[in-house]
Amino acid sequence: MIRFEAVRKSFGHFRAVNDVTLDIRRGEFFSLLGPSGCGKTTLLRMVAGFEAPTSGEVYIDDQPMSVIPPNHRPVNMVFQNYAIFPHLDVRGNIAFGLRKSGLSKDEQSKQIDEILELIKLPGFGSRQADQLSGGQRQRVALARALIKKPKVLLLDEPLGALDKKLREQMQIELRSLQQQVGITFVFVTHDQEEALTLSDRIAVMSEGSVLEIASPTELYETPKTSFVADFIGTMNFFEGKITTSDGQNTNIETPALGSVHATTGGQLAAGSDILVAIRPEKLRLQFERPPQAKNIALGRMGPSAYLGDRSHLYVQLENRKEPVSVALQNLESSADRIRTPDQDVWLSWSPESVVLLPAQ
Amino acid sequence: MAYAARRRFDGFTIYAVAYLVFIYLPVLFLPLFSFNSSRYIAFPLKEFTLQWYEEMLNNPSLIEALLNSVKIGVAVAIASTLMGTLAAKAVTRYRIPGRGPLIGVIMVPLVIPEIIMGIALLIVLNLGGIDLSLVTVALGHMLLCVPFSMLVMISRMEGFDKNMEEAARDLGENSWGAFWRVTFPLVLPGIVASLLLTFTISFDEFILAFFLSSTDVTLPVFIWSSLRFPRKIPAILALGATILVVSFVVVTFAEWFRRRGVHVKTDTGV
Numbered sequence A: 001m002i003r004f005e006a007v008r009k010s011f012g013h014f015r016a017v018n019d020v021t022l023d024i025r026r027g028e029f030f031s032l033l034g035p036s037g038c039g040k041t042t043l044l045r046m047v048a049g050f051e052a053p054t055s056g057e058v059y060i061d062d063q064p065m066s067v068i069p070p071n072h073r074p075v076n077m078v079f080q081n082y083a084i085f086p087h088l089d090v091r092g093n094i095a096f097g098l099r100k101s102g103l104s105k106d107e108q109s110k111q112i113d114e115i116l117e118l119i120k121l122p123g124f125g126s127r128q129a130d131q132l133s134g135g136q137r138q139r140v141a142l143a144r145a146l147i148k149k150p151k152v153l154l155l156d157e158p159l160g161a162l163d164k165k166l167r168e169q170m171q172i173e174l175r176s177l178q179q180q181v182g183i184t185f186v187f188v189t190h191d192q193e194e195a196l197t198l199s200d201r202i203a204v205m206s207e208g209s210v211l212e213i214a215s216p217t218e219l220y221e222t223p224k225t226s227f228v229a230d231f232i233g234t235m236n237f238f239e240g241k242i243t244t245s246d247g248q249n250t251n252i253e254t255p256a257l258g259s260v261h262a263t264t265g266g267q268l269a270a271g272s273d274i275l276v277a278i279r280p281e282k283l284r285l286q287f288e289r290p291p292q293a294k295n296i297a298l299g300r301m302g303p304s305a306y307l308g309d310r311s312h313l314y315v316q317l318e319n320r321k322e323p324v325s326v327a328l329q330n331l332e333s334s335a336d337r338i339r340t341p342d343q344d345v346w347l348s349w350s351p352e353s354v355v356l357l358p359a360q
Numbered sequence B: 001m002a003y004a005a006r007r008r009f010d011g012f013t014i015y016a017v018a019y020l021v022f023i024y025l026p027v028l029f030l031p032l033f034s035f036n037s038s039r040y041i042a043f044p045l046k047e048f049t050l051q052w053y054e055e056m057l058n059n060p061s062l063i064e065a066l067l068n069s070v071k072i073g074v075a076v077a078i079a080s081t082l083m084g085t086l087a088a089k090a091v092t093r094y095r096i097p098g099r100g101p102l103i104g105v106i107m108v109p110l111v112i113p114e115i116i117m118g119i120a121l122l123i124v125l126n127l128g129g130i131d132l133s134l135v136t137v138a139l140g141h142m143l144l145c146v147p148f149s150m151l152v153m154i155s156r157m158e159g160f161d162k163n164m165e166e167a168a169r170d171l172g173e174n175s176w177g178a179f180w181r182v183t184f185p186l187v188l189p190g191i192v193a194s195l196l197l198t199f200t201i202s203f204d205e206f207i208l209a210f211f212l213s214s215t216d217v218t219l220p221v222f223i224w225s226s227l228r229f230p231r232k233i234p235a236i237l238a239l240g241a242t243i244l245v246v247s248f249v250v251v252t253f254a255e256w257f258r259r260r261g262v263h264v265k266t267d268t269g270v
Helices: A040-048 A090-098 A105-118 A134-146 A164-181 A192-198 A216-221 A226-231 B002-034 B051-057 B060-093 B099-110 B114-127 B134-159 B163-170 B175-203 B207-212 B219-226 B230-268
Strands: A002-011 A014-024 A029-033 A055-060 A075-078 A152-156 A184-189 A201-206 A209-214 A236-245 A250-254 A258-262 A273-278 A284-286 A295-306 A310-316 A324-329 A344-349 A355-358
Touching (some): A002 A040, A014 A209, A029 A040, A040 A075, A040 A184, A075 A134, A090 A105, A134 A164, A184 A192, A201 A216, A209 A226, A250 A273, B002 B230, B060 B175, B060 B219, B060 B230, B099 B134, B134 B175
Parallel strands (some): A029 A184, A075 A152
Antiparallel strands (some): A236 A250, A236 A273, A250 A258
């Protein structure tokens, strides 16, 4: 549907986008995720036509876009701060793009009513921009873009300006809206949780390059690089060396955890450096040494943070300066006991939960 | 806080009142003496009269000078606001190499003494063999007014979201359509403010008008030449008082319009 082919964009000496090649499929909710300044917005603006690639080409439905100005592209955009026209009311904003549609006034009016219904703002047509809340502005921006029936809807961090509760609600609405209209959504965000919640696929970007394109589950459970593992969620990293590897089971010797067993990793050369990565919620905490566990380590409780539904605990290991992060579901209030600092605790984890990453 | 504010009231109030008296009292003599029946500007006042206003209206060369000034003012206001708007759009919306020096060069007429500019322009016009007329006065005034207009328009254009124009383009307008349907309505308050400001500057500008006019004179030049004849002074006072009232109304309107613009701006900010 959208194809970037060796797209590069430089601003002076600064290379904002570096040889990006990627495919976005029809009807997919695709996210560009990365820290600020990683080039994700530049990529989006190249689809919209506000930036031209320095080299390479963007295709929409196999049509090269570089010769087509923004107003003739089959895409519409929801801007970061919505860019609602302050001199027009809600109807005026939504009708803005219909001027050249060739539709009769009645037909336009009918479509506007329908879309106001879709964004759950019926009866708001005569409101001015300054009489709308952040969430309502966002919906108007969506309606204004969707009424043009674009092939692709581009969204530039549209939820960034909303407070947490409203943002979560809009995430659900956005997702169901996308499924209703069946349009391809390209969504730019720096919020990894948002990207995981919404997307079919995510492209993780850093310093102008795409590091990995995968589904949310793949990105979270089996990241391919340490940057992705670190950027998405929290990750504990341990340096180590492979001792044995037979394609099914891998054993790694680490200074911090001792011997680690993993079931991932494929065929790896013995003696090579490797990075062992374990998510905080895959670690189990116990006061007694677990007899069955294949992977264990002894540590000392450090500080903890109570977050309501879960707790974040930090466990200090003897041979590691940084404490290990452990996430605990607060299933029962007895969790209080485990948060008491300075007691010895046993960490254990399954071989399946270990992610092996190339050492930096 | 309220207490502190009240305490500050005393000392600064005296200063503020003294300041206002110093600034405005001399100006108020104009309307005062314009209604005084004596031909000489001196106390005590004599009777109330409107004869100077009558004399003013019956003086064809005064009316002609007034019309000249209005004509030049309108032309200069429109031309320099147009140029100022386009220049402001260029420097706020596009990446222009040498943007800083460019703005600096355009702003230079604000700091060059007008008498120097007047002489320089006179020399250039002479060399070019161009006869002095109201047109040359208007051109001189534009040199002064374009930077003012540009300053007003830059602050207006920086005040609203650049994404607005992109949104318009995204919704199917070409750059001309985006300008007329979005940019223009949003900068309109700035345009009105610029028109009024540049008109005012041109209307009371004396030095350039003096250097660059020939037999057709503008109002300030006419007033200056009339001052040599004490007989004519009361009519000038009447004219001055009239202009004072008109300026006051115009400036108040401009300020009201500008504030309305600021209001719109804060509303669009996210």
